[in-house]
Amino acid sequence: MPTYSVSLAARPLRVSPETVRRWTDTGRLPADRAPDGSRSVDGVALAAFAQERAAGTHPLPPGVAPTSVRNSFAGIVTAVRLDEVAAG
Numbered sequence: 001m002p003t004y005s006v007s008l009a010a011r012p013l014r015v016s017p018e019t020v021r022r023w024t025d026t027g028r029l030p031a032d033r034a035p036d037g038s039r040s041v042d043g044v045a046l047a048a049f050a051q052e053r054a055a056g057t058h059p060l061p062p063g064v065a066p067t068s069v070r071n072s073f074a075g076i077v078t079a080v081r082l083d084e085v086a087a088g
Helices: 006-013 017-026 043-054
Strands: 003-005 039-042
Touching: 003 006, 003 043, 006 017, 006 039, 006 043, 017 039, 039 043
Parallel strands: none
Antiparallel strands: 003 039
């Protein structure tokens, strides 16, 4: 699984890079630090965190409206499920 910079991790979570930095500083979102001080977020950890947010464990900030998949393509695939519409 790839790793993501703070800026890239912020996009699918629909938050600012500063919010991701705060989450990594407080341990809510695990991240590794490089010798130069930059942070990288593991893709598996980012996907799990995104699933928690989608389930309502980490609600969207005030003023941020959720969008449909039709209107947004940034994200991480965490599961693929086939049903009659997708498989038919």
